Amino acid sequence: MELKYLNTFKIILETGSFQKAAEYLNYAQSTVTFQIQQLEQELSVKLFEKIGRKMIITQAGKDVLPYIDAILQSVQQLENYGKDMQQITGTLKISMPETLLTYRMQPILRAFRQQAPGVKLSVQALNCYTIRNQIVNGGADIGIHYDVGGYGSTIMIEKLATFPLALVACPALGKQDCDFIKTKQRKSVCLITNDRESIFQKMFDNYLKEQDIVIDGIMELGSIEAIKRSVVSNLGIAYLPQYVVEEELENGTLKELKTGISDKKITAICSYHKNKWITPAMGLFIRLLKENL
Structure with a gap:
């Protein structure tokens, strides 16, 4: 059985x-199809089926x-056996929301690159759900x-930090709209x-519904920085982790609006599959x- 097929x-x-x-693999698509067909023959099972236009x-x-x-984890263990952190190789795949990646993660990424230079970091900015x-799949x-x-029972989680949330607006926003x-x-x-399905956006939406407060419209933008610039320009309001807008609140380009939300905090966690071998690279990153978040 070819490891590359796995x-x-x-x-x-x-x-x-x-x-x-x-x-991703720099293959022709026909090569990927061939490898899966070979793996299916060796295992005597069907691994994918076509539903509509997608292979599921x-x-x-x-x-x-x-x-x-x-098997793949065992191979990685063997490849890194006896190596110190400066020598280990492989790829570490990490996913996190844009807010954490942009405003909290840079010192951690820098420290990891210094301590494990041979490990390729693959970082994706995604919705928390x-x-x-x-992590499950x-x-x-x-x-x-x-x-x-x-x-569920398949994911291990570790609490990292708790962050307050803030509803922010341009100081020029009218008094009535600030209430x-x-x-x-x-x-x-x-x-x-930037994401109607983010956990803090859902929290704010629920509050508006409970208070029977209806706002004029929604503007969805592609980045947190674009949101901040738009709010500074008095195009609307935003509900964000407070650390994202700390600088703007301090220099007065944004102001925080009061709400009746009882729990204005979110907790950041680290998660991984319980069956996953904690590689040296994973252990270092965790x-x-x-230490730093």
């Missing part, structure tokens, strides 16, 4: 399609996944995200977000997280 199977699951796996993993594929993970699902080695619950305490309001202000 690796290709994993890359398909991680990237979401045969085509994306081929691009079968139940048999899900059943053999833990064994494939164990998507990250949770990635093996799409990431480590998830760093806000606690959204629903982990988010009074109930039963119809407001002309626009809410600016330690740096605990």
Whole structure:
């Protein structure tokens, strides 16, 4: 059995399609298809089935996944046996939301690169619920995200830090639009977000619903920085982790609006699959997280 076939199977699951796996591996798509066909013949099971235009993993594929993970992890253990941190190699796949990646993670990434220069870091900025699902299906080695619950017995989690949330606006915003305490309001202000499904956006949406506060519209932008610039320009309001807007609150380009939200905090956690071997690279990254986040 070819190890590269097992690796290709994993890359398909991680990237979401045969085509994306081929691009990641620098293969022709026909090569990816051939390798999976060969693996299916050797295992005497169907690993993927076509539903519509997508190739979906079968139940048999899900059943053999833990064994494939164990083989690939054992190979990585052997490759790094006896090496110190400066010598270890491999890839560490990490997923986290954009807020943490942009505003809290730079010192940790820098320290990791200095201590484990031979390890290739693959970092994705994703929604917290998507990250949770990635950890379940093996799409990431480590998830760093806000606690959204629903982990079941297969995911190990470690608490990292708790962050306050803040509703922010331009200081020039009209007095009436700044009131988010009074109930039963119809407001002309626009809410600016980069992800309607983020945990803190859902918290704010629930508060508005409870208070019967209806806002004029939603503006979805591609980045947190774009959101901040738009709020500074008085295009709307935003509900964000406070550390994201600390500088703007201090220099007065943004102001915090009062709300009646009882729990204005979110907790960042580190998650990984319970069956995953904690590689030296994973162990180092988790330690740096605990020390620096």
